[in-house]
Amino acid sequence: MVKTIRKAVQRGARTPDGLAVAEGPNLVREALRSGVRIEAILATPRAAELLDAGLSVPDLSVQWIDESLMNQISAVENNQGVLALLDIGESPLSGALAGSAALTVALDGIQDPGNAGAIVRSAEAFGASGVVFLKGSVSPWNPKTLRASAGSLLRIPFALVGWDDFLSGVTARGLSLVSADPHAARRIDEISLSGPTAILIGNEGRGVPGDHAKSAIPVRIPTQGVESLNAALAAGILLYEARRQRS
Amino acid sequence: MVKTIRKAVQRGARTPDGLAVAEGPNLVREALRSGVRIEAILATPRAAELLDAGLSVPDLSVQWIDESLMNQISAVENNQGVLALLDIGESPLSGALAGSAALTVALDGIQDPGNAGAIVRSAEAFGASGVVFLKGSVSPWNPKTLRASAGSLLRIPFALVGWDDFLSGVTARGLSLVSADPHAARRIDEISLSGPTAILIGNEGRGVPGDHAKSAIPVRIPTQGVESLNAALAAGILLYEARRQRS
Numbered sequence: 001m002v003k004t005i006r007k008a009v010q011r012g013a014r015t016p017d018g019l020a021v022a023e024g025p026n027l028v029r030e031a032l033r034s035g036v037r038i039e040a041i042l043a044t045p046r047a048a049e050l051l052d053a054g055l056s057v058p059d060l061s062v063q064w065i066d067e068s069l070m071n072q073i074s075a076v077e078n079n080q081g082v083l084a085l086l087d088i089g090e091s092p093l094s095g096a097l098a099g100s101a102a103l104t105v106a107l108d109g110i111q112d113p114g115n116a117g118a119i120v121r122s123a124e125a126f127g128a129s130g131v132v133f134l135k136g137s138v139s140p141w142n143p144k145t146l147r148a149s150a151g152s153l154l155r156i157p158f159a160l161v162g163w164d165d166f167l168s169g170v171t172a173r174g175l176s177l178v179s180a181d182p183h184a185a186r187r188i189d190e191i192s193l194s195g196p197t198a199i200l201i202g203n204e205g206r207g208v209p210g211d212h213a214k215s216a217i218p219v220r221i222p223t224q225g226v227e228s229l230n231a232a233l234a235a236g237i238l239l240y241e242a243r244r245q246r247s
Numbered sequence: 248m249v250k251t252i253r254k255a256v257q258r259g260a261r262t263p264d265g266l267a268v269a270e271g272p273n274l275v276r277e278a279l280r281s282g283v284r285i286e287a288i289l290a291t292p293r294a295a296e297l298l299d300a301g302l303s304v305p306d307l308s309v310q311w312i313d314e315s316l317m318n319q320i321s322a323v324e325n326n327q328g329v330l331a332l333l334d335i336g337e338s339p340l341s342g343a344l345a346g347s348a349a350l351t352v353a354l355d356g357i358q359d360p361g362n363a364g365a366i367v368r369s370a371e372a373f374g375a376s377g378v379v380f381l382k383g384s385v386s387p388w389n390p391k392t393l394r395a396s397a398g399s400l401l402r403i404p405f406a407l408v409g410w411d412d413f414l415s416g417v418t419a420r421g422l423s424l425v426s427a428d429p430h431a432a433r434r435i436d437e438i439s440l441s442g443p444t445a446i447l448i449g450n451e452g453r454g455v456p457g458d459h460a461k462s463a464i465p466v467r468i469p470t471q472g473v474e475s476l477n478a479a480l481a482a483g484i485l486l487y488e489a490r491r492q493r494s
Contacts, residue, residue: 118477125470152473189491222490223372226399230365233483236476240484241491243469244436 012142021143024080030151037087047081091157096130102196106132109203117148118232126239130157177216184218193242259389267388271327277398284334294328338404343377349443353379356450364395365479373486377404424463431465440489
């Protein structure tokens, strides 16, 4: 099991059984709260107090391992003494686009799991219906994505699809597709984001691929001086603006 | 010189001569553009092409060192082949609070240099007058702060002061002091951020210290489901909202 987990952590993916690695007490606590299926919990002796204090875990499911073994598995420099294997399934695309006032964020080539997780966290915070990981983006099951989402990935529906399926779904459901573009003529507060909307967030360096951008309405976050904003910040501001317009 | 730089990088501070370490070709390019005084440039042979191509550097100021030496200095895992020593002075507090429609961000206990740099980058992007690093926050001259600011620290005025001086300055100049607080009654889009405004951004874990918050108007970024937003995202959204109200 340790080998399997280590490989998943190193590859930034799920285990061959489809389980996601959630590391650290905060994330394990969120998993217990959220009701996702927990396949196993691995903990070191120093996590005993923590488990006793804050986490209500059926004893049987905790497997005790020693520090050196945990260090071999852990994705972080100082392991946090506990990790869990979670069964977090993706939603169908319809689940991430649902609702009469749908608000969806689509990651289109985001590579950094920290950015991806932060975007999912903002999506939940601003009441988005769901998140779409378009093919070519970092995995939602990358342990670093999960950790950066601070548990939001356990609660908000997310789908994994290719571009063509995504565009068909968005079109069929009548969502406006907008794409942040520093050179766009219209500012994000000059267009309506109150109707069903999908927000496209492109790769950290290259932005949204040109042939995808053609299908979207370009909108500009009003900035000056800097070349661009960080992808997670751009997503957070677009989501905030959509929420503001709807309130 | 190498020892001095390494120590500054490790301590997250300036050199004893007051020079900031700017690492990587992008930041060195920004430094050359910005007109700050460059004391020295250190580069490895593989950076030669890069220096020839994109950087107009007077030959004399480049000191060539080998890869292993650069690795000893560098703050990042894979050194980027070039760094510069820069003379980046702070502004007086008045410089960061200036203007009839002043917009200032004050870091009040921010510890992560990545967050601090991202906040400075947003401050520039949304046209802030300046940034204040309150005592107890990470150093603006931490090489990681500088890198995360993507060069914005070279262009926007920043001041370093204690709380009492800051509060006196803000009060004397008639700025509204607002502080993001998830429990505040009023949303950020329900109060006016159009007049001279200073935004207080607290520590990543503990937020704004209680006795400082008492002097500020609490405002809420309208979120749900999550406990809080990342400090850099909260700052970015507040700055965006202020800019939106002013446009």
